[in-house]
C-alpha cells in the first residue's frame with residue numbers, strides 16, 4: 501500500500517518560508533492542523549480554536565508555526581493558545597475544537613523522534629518521511 505503525503509508541496513513550501521526551514525515538529529503541527537480542519541470543517545476562522553500543550557522549548561515550539569500556516573488558528577487572532585508544561589514533562593498535546601466538535605492529538609514516541617532529530621543534517625529528510633507516514637503512527641487521536 502502506498503500512502504500519499506499529508507501536506508502537499510505548496511503547504512510544505514509555505515511552512516518552510518514561515519518557519520525558515522522544514523523540520524519534523526513544524527510538519528507535525530501542519531499535519532495535525534490539516535487533519536483537524538478536515539474533521540472539524542470550520543466555515544470561518546473564529547469558529548475554531550487550538551490549544552497547544554507542550555514544553556516551552558525547541559523543537560516542541562516549532563509545532564506552533566506549522567499550525568498557524570495550515571489552520572485558521574493563529575496567535576494574532578487569539579484562537580491559538582499555548583499552555584506551557586514544566587520543562588521536565590516532555591509531552592505534546594494539540595486540541596482543536598469548534599462549538600460542536602473537537603479533535604485531540606497526543607504525540608507518540610516522543611523520545612524516539614527527539615533522538616532522530618538530533619541528526620541535524622537529516623531534519624528535512626525526517627520531516628518529509630513524517631509527512632509520508634500514517635497519522636496513527638504519529639499521534640493518539642481522540643475525536644468528540
Ligand SMILES: [Zn+2]
Nearest residue numbers: 523526559562
Ligand atoms: Zn523548527
